[in-house]
Amino acid sequence: MNRGNGSGSNHTVRKNLHHELQRPEYGAPPPPPPDESYWAALLQEGDESYGRSGAREDWSDLSGSAGGHVIPSDDDWELARKVYIEDGVVELNVIGYNRGGLLVGWNTLRGFVPASQLTDFPALPDGPARRAELAARVGITLQLRVIELDALNNRLILSERAAQVAAGTRAHILDHLQRGDVCSGKVTNLCDFGAFVDLGGVEGLIHISELSWGRVNHPRDMLTRGQVVRVYVMDVSRDQGRVALSVKRLQPDPWETVDQRYRIGQVIEGIITNVVDFGAFARVEEGLEGLIHVSELAEGNFLHPRNVVNEGERVWVKVLNIDGHSRRLGLSLRVADAATTEGASSDASPM
Numbered sequence: 001m002n003r004g005n006g007s008g009s010n011h012t013v014r015k016n017l018h019h020e021l022q023r024p025e026y027g028a029p030p031p032p033p034p035d036e037s038y039w040a041a042l043l044q045e046g047d048e049s050y051g052r053s054g055a056r057e058d059w060s061d062l063s064g065s066a067g068g069h070v071i072p073s074d075d076d077w078e079l080a081r082k083v084y085i086e087d088g089v090v091e092l093n094v095i096g097y098n099r100g101g102l103l104v105g106w107n108t109l110r111g112f113v114p115a116s117q118l119t120d121f122p123a124l125p126d127g128p129a130r131r132a133e134l135a136a137r138v139g140i141t142l143q144l145r146v147i148e149l150d151a152l153n154n155r156l157i158l159s160e161r162a163a164q165v166a167a168g169t170r171a172h173i174l175d176h177l178q179r180g181d182v183c184s185g186k187v188t189n190l191c192d193f194g195a196f197v198d199l200g201g202v203e204g205l206i207h208i209s210e211l212s213w214g215r216v217n218h219p220r221d222m223l224t225r226g227q228v229v230r231v232y233v234m235d236v237s238r239d240q241g242r243v244a245l246s247v248k249r250l251q252p253d254p255w256e257t258v259d260q261r262y263r264i265g266q267v268i269e270g271i272i273t274n275v276v277d278f279g280a281f282a283r284v285e286e287g288l289e290g291l292i293h294v295s296e297l298a299e300g301n302f303l304h305p306r307n308v309v310n311e312g313e314r315v316w317v318k319v320l321n322i323d324g325h326s327r328r329l330g331l332s333l334r335v336a337d338a339a340t341t342e343g344a345s346s347d348a349s350p351m
Contacts, residue, residue, distance in 0.1 A: 213287025
C-alpha cells in the first residue's frame with residue numbers, strides 16, 4: 001500500500017490543518033468537555049462502530065474461523081504497545097467477524113476492526129447482507145494501525161482507515177487540535193447514535209445530540225457518507241485518540257435569545273413534532289420546541305392528545321411562559337383557538 005513520503009505528507013497535513021482551523025464566529029461559551037461516562041455510553045451504544053464494550057472483550061458471538069480461546073502473552077502485548085507508540089502499520093489476517101466488525105489475529109492477541117474503520121465497507125444495516133460482507137473478508141490480510149490499546153481490559157482496536165496516512169499524522173493532528181477549534185472533515189460512517197468524521201487521519205465523533213439544536217431522528221437525515229462538513233471541536237483525548245465534534249455549536253443556541261424574539265401572550269405558528277400522554281410538542285423555529293400541556297390543548301374532554309393534534313400538523317399557539325435558562329417554552333392551543341375564533345366572529349360582516 002503506497003502511503004507516500006512521511007515528511008511530505010506531514011507537511012501537507014500541517015498546512016491543511018493550519019488553513020482549516022478557525023475560531024467560531026459567535027460568542028457562546030465553550031461546552032464542558034465530555035467526561036469518561038460520556039465516552040463509555042457511546043462505546044456501549046455503538047459497539048457496531050467502535051468495538052465491543054465492557055470490562056473485557058466478549059467474542060462469544062463471533063463467526064468465521066476464529067478458533068478456540070488463546071491466552072494473550074505479555075510479550076505480545078508489549079509488541080503491540082511498541083507498534084502503537086511508534087504509530088506503525090501491521091499486516092494481520094482476518095480470522096472471524098461479528099455484527100460489529102472483524103476479528104484479526106496477532107500472535108496470541110485478538111484484535112477488533114470495527115466496520116466503520118474499514119476503507120471500503122458499504123453502509124448496510126445489521127442483517128444478512130451485512131453479515132455476508134463481513135464473512136467475505138475472513139481469510140484476507142489487512143494493513144492496520146492500532147488506535148486503542150488496553151491490555152488490562154484485553155482491548156485492542158485497529159483501523160484500516162488510519163493505516164492510510166503516514167506515521168505520525170494521527171499524533172500531529174491530536175497534538176494540534178484544541179477545544180473550540182473549527183475544522184473540516186469527511187463523513188465516513190453514519191450510525192444510530194452519531195456520525196464519524198475523518199479529520200485527515202483521525203476520526204472524530206459527532207453524537208446525534210450534537211448535530212442540530214433541533215430534533216434529529218437519525219444522522220442520515222442531515223449527513224451523507226463522503227460529505228465534507230465543518231465541525232466544532234468539543235474535546236480532544238490525546239491518550240485515547242478520541243475527538244468529540246459538534247455541528248450545532250457552529251450556530252448560536254436559539255434558547256439563549258428566546259426571550260428577545262418572543263413575548264408572553266404572543267400568538268405564533270408552530271408544527272407539532274411529538275404527541276405524548278401529557279401533551280404535545282410544537283416546533284416554533286429550528287431548535288426551539290415548546291410544550292402544549294394536555295390542559296392547554298382543547299376545551300372539553302378527550303381521550304388522548306392524539307385526538308386533538310397529530311405530528312406534522314401546523315397550529316397556532318399562544319405563548320404562556322418563557323424560560324430560556326431551563327429551555328422551556330409553555331404554549332397553549334386552546335387559548336389561541338379561542339382568540340382566533342373570537343377574532344373571526346368580530347371580523348365577520350353581517351349577512
